[in-house]
Each structure stands twice: as C-alpha cells, then as structure tokens.
Amino acid sequence: MSDDRRLDVLRAIVEDYVATQEPVGSRSLVERHHLGVSPATIRNDMVALEDEGYITQPHTSAGRIPTDKGYRMFVDRLATVKPLSPAERRAIETFLTGAVDVDDVVQRSVRVLAQLTNQVAIVQYPSLTRSTVRHIEVVALEGSRVLLVVITSSGRVEQRIVELVETPSDQLLSDLRARIGRATLGERLPEASLRLADMIETFDVNDRPVVTAIVTTLSQTFTNERSDERIAVGGAANLVRFGSDFDTAIRPVLEAIEEQVVLLKLLGEATSGLTVRIGAETGNDSLVGTAVVSTAYGADDQALATLGTVGPTRMDYPATMAAVSAVARYVGRSLADT
Amino acid sequence: MSDDRRLDVLRAIVEDYVATQEPVGSRSLVERHHLGVSPATIRNDMVALEDEGYITQPHTSAGRIPTDKGYRMFVDRLATVKPLSPAERRAIETFLTGAVDVDDVVQRSVRVLAQLTNQVAIVQYPSLTRSTVRHIEVVALEGSRVLLVVITSSGRVEQRIVELVETPSDQLLSDLRARIGRATLGERLPEASLRLADMIETFDVNDRPVVTAIVTTLSQTFTNERSDERIAVGGAANLVRFGSDFDTAIRPVLEAIEEQVVLLKLLGEATSGLTVRIGAETGNDSLVGTAVVSTAYGADDQALATLGTVGPTRMDYPATMAAVSAVARYVGRSLADT
DNA sequence: GACTGGCACTTGACCCAGGGGAGTGCCAAC
C-alpha cells in the first residue's frame, strides 16, 4: 500500500469535510478527486488511517471525519499555501490605511481579519513591556495637577494625570523632564521603570514628594499589566459557523472571548512564527472542536504582540493561515508608520 | 368585569412568563398568585386581554404569552421599582472605583452592567462633541514632529502626532500654545473647532504652514465622528438567554453588536431619562423579541453619552431598569472625578 | 351581571416502528 496515496486520501478527506461539513465516504471521495482507484481501495486506506488515529467515524455506517491528529498532519505536511487574492490584499490595505492612531489600527485590523476569515478575530494591543520609550512629556495643568504622557516605539500613547500635594516650580519640572528623558529614552519599558526608581534619590530632598509622585506614576504606567492585556475581539457573528449545537459548540467560545485572561492564553506566547493550535492543543478543555491560528506581529523585526483567529477545527486552514499572516504583516507595517 | 383585575392578570402573566419562559395557563396563574377567582374567570379576562392585543397564544391549546404591547403596558403602568440589593450596589462601587482612566471606567462599567443584568451591556464612550476643552498641549518631538494632546472635561484624552514640513521654533510653539489655549479653553469642542479655524489668519504668513497643519489636526480631532461613535460591548455570553433558536434569536443580535452604527441607533438619543424600547420600538426589524433599556449618563447634570442593555423582551424589566440607572449614576460620578 | 364548574375539543410533545439510503467491512477474485 502506497504511503503517498494514503496521505492524499487524508488530504482529500480534510478538504471535503471542511467544504461540506459532512462525513465523507469512499464513493464521493473518488468522484470528487481523481485518485485513480476504486472506492474499495480507498476504504482500505481509510481503515489504515483510522488505525493510526487520523480519522474517525461518527457512527458505524457513516463516512469519516478527520480527528485533531488528522488536522495536525494536514497542517504540518499536507496543506499547500493559498496566497491571498489581490482583492483580499487590497481590502486589507484600504482598511488599514487611514487609521489615525494605534487604537484605530487595532480596531480596523480585527474587523478586516474577521471579515477575511469568517471567524472570530482577536488582536492584542501592542505590548507595553516590549516597546521602548520614544518620548515622555510632563505638563503642568491647572492647580497642582500634572499630566504625564508616554509615547512608545509602537506608537502607543499612555497618559496619566497626577494630583500633587504642592504646585511644582517650572524649574523643577523642566529639570525633571530633562532627567527623565535622559534616563529612559530608547529604553524598554521595564528597564526604564528601574532607571526611574534609581533616579529619585538624585533630587533635592525638598523636591522628593513631587518627584516621587510623578516618577512612581510613570513607573506604574510602564509596568501596567492591565494595558499589556488589552485585546480587541471581532466577528462574533461568525460563531454561527461553529455548528448548530449551541451549548457545546458556541457557548464555550462566547465565554472564552469575554475573558481577557483566557483569550491571552489562547493567543499564546508571541513567538515569531505562525502557530496553529488544534483542539486540546489550545490548552482549554471546554474548547473541543475549536482551533486557534495566531502569530506575532511587530514593527520592524521586533515582536510586539499577537493576533489571530479562533474557529472550528473544520476550518479552511490554508486560507486562514494566509489571512492571519498577511494581516500581521500589514499591521506591523502600519504601526511602524505611526 | 373589573378592569383592575384584568391588569393584575396581565402583570401576573408577564411575571410568570419572564420567570418560567413558558406560556402561562389559567390554572397555574391562580395557583401562583392569590387572585381569589377561579381559572375560568381568568380565562374570560384572558380573551379580553387578547382582544386588546396585550397577550397572545403560540398555538390554540397553549397558555398565553405577552405581546410587545403587553410588555409596554407592564413597563408603563404595572411594574414596581425593584431597588438594587446592597450587595449589588457594593459590586458596582468596588468595580468602578480603581479605574485609572476613562477607558478603564467604560470597560469596567460594561462588565458590571453585563454581570448585574445577565444581558448584553453596551456603553458609549463619553461624547467628544458634548464635552468642553479642559487642556490642550503642544509638544515638540524629535525631528519636525509635534505631539498634540487634548484633555476634555469628561476626562478623555485624545492625542495626535503631526508631521510638519519644517521644524517650528520654540517661540512659535509657545505662542501657538498660548493662543490656542485662549481660544478654546472651556469651549465645547465644535465651537472650539470654529474658533481655531478663525485663528489661523492672525499668524504671520511665514508661520502659516506650521500653524495650519497643527490647527487643522486639532480641529479634526475635535469633530472626529469616529471617536464619538466608540462603544464598548460586554456580556455576549449572555446571549444564551435569548432563546434556543440560533438563527432567529441570537444571530441578529450578534450581528447588531458587531456594527457600531446599529448599536448607536439602538442606544438612541441621549435623552436624560431611562428609556425602554421593546420589539419593533427598537427600530430594527431583525431584532424581533429583543428589548433595549438605555439611559444617558453624564458628569454633573450634563448628558455625555448613553449606556444600556439589550436583552430578550421577556426580561426582568424592573431589575434591568434599576441596574441600568444605577450604573449610569455611578459612571457619571466616576467620570466627574477623573 | 359576574363568577364558576363541567366538558368537549385542539394541538404540540413524545414515543415507537418501519422503510430507505448511505456507507462500511469483508471476502474472493484478479
């Protein structure tokens, strides 16, 4: 028995099942793919594939459907890249150009990704801890309030208002501004935070209260976990495609995308490559039958955060993978411009 | 036949149907409410209520369910206010205190509202056009880039980066800063935008390119429709409660909450009072069986934006209405502090 | 005139059996 053909059969089963959503039998398989052998032969291959755990039958007299292991094999060895159509490329481009700020980029990319893949799209906001400080501004407001603005290399702008106990002198502020700049410019945020902490003692004791208040607020902003966890979700309407059984198929996903923590886990570590996690590989037991396609994105060569889609395991992997990496590429480029 | 009792019957039907999700018959009605009459009498009342269009039967031999008109009557005349429990009050309070910025306030309130009502919660970000300018900052960045920061009375901070053709002098910038401040401080954003436009001609012709670039960007920021349309949605998992028929009950809502424009329409105009829109009153044909409870919220006495919930018409109106107005109150207070 | 008990009627929900069809596994033959 030829090993090659057996893999061809697996590929055909995955493709057909993804297309029709129905168990695929030996007869329809030979009809739709020119395999050059009879249904009986295919059946032999099928039992072999089933023995190895790549496919399974919902019930005795039904066709076969791929198992998670089958999908994995498909993704790893059988899928051929499916380049985006020019129309799709153009869609991404027109969607993302015209974004005015980082918020906008994220919102738009989540929309376009959901639309391209017909799945639920997830985009993590550019990570703070992985960016560097591009600019810090300290602005006196009315009274003893001070506005702090941090601009990061990823174009993200964070601001905080600090209520001070006394109104600081202009001189102190400009001094502070200069020293903060010297200490943090170009540094990664976590390091910048450390540098700032060291800085407090270099100031006159009288100024300490003001300096401390400002510097610690900045530090907090730099290491603020919450903003590192920000996530945008889109395409919830595509949950329809998860199947008809609401309770087992749709509800868990709906619940997962409400929980930022779960979502972050799903997206996974921002490794640079495209990652596909199928079924149990998602690390979430309640998400049987769902798969996550994710990748890191970043300005330049630096990974800033992750984005991806979550959909049913019976998804069009080549198309989804192409869309995810294309959007990631464009988002990275778009952020570099901001 | 007593009109009073007939309304009592309607109230009982609404309450039972909301509680059980099943058509309610004359027998169970007299059992669960001490109406003091026999099922047969109730039946007579029921045909009257049905003739007037307040209730209907799914099929000939089933119990009655309220029509949209019935719910409306219930909300308008029959519902008794159901004050929040102390635990619920505390939940709102602890959820909203500790919010670091406006973004955070909105995110948290959408969560708490969804949790309290077990419905889909919608919170519109504080409107820009209805706020006034609290502070504007113009900061020179590296090269010929300039950072513009706008702080509004609602605590919202918008920022834009402008790429200029030439590097402006410090003197020009501080002049600009002063004049912009004078022209816009305390003004509503649309008016501030007009004032800025008038300002350009008061500058030296040589400075015009720089001034124009900065001022028009500010203007755009003030009148940016997109940010006026920003909305947070939460509690999508509660869609479960909309019923079991995915296509007719859940999908339309899912689609609606993906579309900002539709959402904004749903929330409706930011009138000051609590508004309940039932079925067709939502103005959206595909949302049969859903109702929207919304209200304006604001700092001080000024309406800034709207928030609310969308749920099935068979919802617990008194509880939902109480939760929505309570959250609105707290959000308003919380924004005033920021 | 309002209320009540009784009763026939309607109708969806549930259960069960039987036929049809798609697909399989196995086997003997090539």
Place this chain on the structure above:
DNA sequence: GTTGGCACTCCCCTGGGTCAAGTGCCAGTC
C-alpha cells in the same frame, strides 16, 4: 495491491397513536 460484490449497520425520516395541558363555551349559581 486492487477490485467488485454483498451482507450488514445505523442514522434519518415519516406516520400513527397516546398524553397532557390548556382552551372556549355553556349552563347554572350567587
């Protein structure tokens, strides 16, 4: 290794029959 044939399995659909809930109506009572 491949193929056609064939018996078998099991889901799906349909139809009929029962059941329970609830109604509408009517005659009688207060």
